[in-house]
Amino acid sequence: MxxxxxxxxxxxxxxxxxxxxxxxxxxxxxxxxxxxxxxxxxxxxxxxxxxxxxxxxxxxxxxxxxxxxxxxxxxxxxxxxxxxxxxxxxxxxxxxxxxxxxxxxxxxxxxxxxxxxxxxxxxxxxxxxxxxxxxxxxxxxxxxxxxxxxxxxxxxxxxxRGERPGRKDALTKEPLEQLLATCDDSLIGLRDRALLLFAWASGGRRRSEVVRATLENTRRVPEGFLYTMGYSKTNQQGKETADSYKPVVGRAATALEAWLAAAKITSGPLFRRVRRGGVIGECLSAEAVRKIVQARAAQAGLEGDYTAHSLRSGFVTEAGRQGRPLGEIMAMTNHASVASVVGYHRAGAALSSKAGYLLEDAPFTPSSDRR
Structure with missing residues (x-):
């Protein structure tokens, strides 16, 4: 004692x-x-x-x-x-x-x-x-x-006692938009907007995967960019598989193109330090990615515990909300286990369950269909 x-x-x-x-x-x-x-x-x-x-x-x-x-x-x-x-x-x-x-x-x-x-x-x-x-x-x-x-x-x-295993809050679409709103058109703002959208839209990339993204493994295609996953937590031999390719399209592609042009990056790592005077430095570390997410969440005034993993859990949770098939989502995230991803997916889909609206007179329309 x-x-x-x-x-x-x-x-x-x-x-x-x-x-x-x-x-x-x-x-x-x-x-x-x-x-x-x-x-x-x-x-x-x-x-x-x-x-x-x-x-x-x-x-x-x-x-x-x-x-x-x-x-x-x-x-x-x-x-x-x-x-x-x-x-x-x-x-x-x-x-x-x-x-x-x-x-x-x-x-x-x-x-x-x-x-x-x-x-x-x-x-x-x-x-x-x-x-x-x-x-x-x-x-x-x-x-x-x-x-x-x-x-x-x-x-x-x-x-x-009501204490449940702690999970970081998920950055679903709405809070992600609040983070993006804090990113201005400065070099740091352009970089952070591109990083957040890249990590989220390409399947909820881990921070270690974000910092390994380069112009050599993220090539331009007519739709935007195609990121080829090499080494990762679930692919430690770096084998190329059908799930190795991750689309970076739409707003994510636009933001990435804007950052690359402003930073004049033509090869090497995508996401780099911005030093005083707008000097582009070395590749960001995984720890820097965590700090960027936390700093942007604080700037946005979000209540909760957000880290880099919140981008990954937010992608899966939002996919559940929008009714996307679990198999399709796992192909994007590269989760090795269904058990590790299904909790987030089901949590996102909970409010779209027709069973929760049995007392309502009007026919239930899932939120994903009303977008």
Missing amino acids: KNPQSSPSRAVKKYDGITNALSASLSASDASIQALLREGGSDNTLASYRSAIQYWAAWHQWRLGHPFVLPVPVSTVLQFIADHVEHATGTGLAHDLPDDIDAALVAAKVKRRTGPFKLATVRHRLAVLSEAHETQDLPNPCRSRAVQTLLARIRSAYAK
Whole structure:
């Protein structure tokens, strides 16, 4: 349980100690890290694995007093869950991570803020730990009955509190239009308008896919542009398939042409930094794409949590609203699993269900037919 006498300030002063311990822990588990990095198929996956392992190492050293080494016992996993998930007490919700250790983890920059994790973050940390054990053929504590039973009870408890797994808000057509309205005719405005429309209209492209778009793989055609997908999260060998080609047409094509002309881009990456004085710089990073979406959402005054993934979920949700076939949408998005896309599609189609209008006298007309 938490110790109210602990002093976060004293923990912060131990920053050098925790960084040294972290280095030792990472060295001890280097084989695991290297195996995980080989498994990581994308930059984002690699970064998330590294972040999770670093957190495990730091937490383990501070909480248990010795380096993080595989295999990890079941008792350690149960303690990790108790430290990071809220449970009910007589005075409200609490978690078991001591305040001084919580502050030290933040000071070491392996944790963003003090307090419990979101349940999705805990599950991700456990998934990475599980993969580390599986990769080395070690007994996997995350698959133990005790851990699985506890997680099931936690999911049930969170559901009873009305807390559902967090999803970023979807940028469907209306909020997307609000973002586009913030883009003026400056170089940055032209670039951001082209980027938003390209990412959304070509099938809800991931940010890593946006920054890999070039004039070499995005060729002009009479209808606009045709973007050829190479390497992606679901095509890590870069094989060319029937679903590799993504149309960039209509307003998206017009916006892209305007940006390319203004920036005088004739080869290489489509979306680049705009430096002071209108100097066109290097290719944008995936992180820059996320920041552009968030900044434009803030400028538009949108309430909600919007990130680059909101373009992808928004495309699928809007397709559901407009009654587009799921197979056609998956051909655009390149989702590998029906389960991962069907939730967004059904959510978008919910208000178009005739069953919801049984009490109405007038015949129901889906919104997609009224456009």
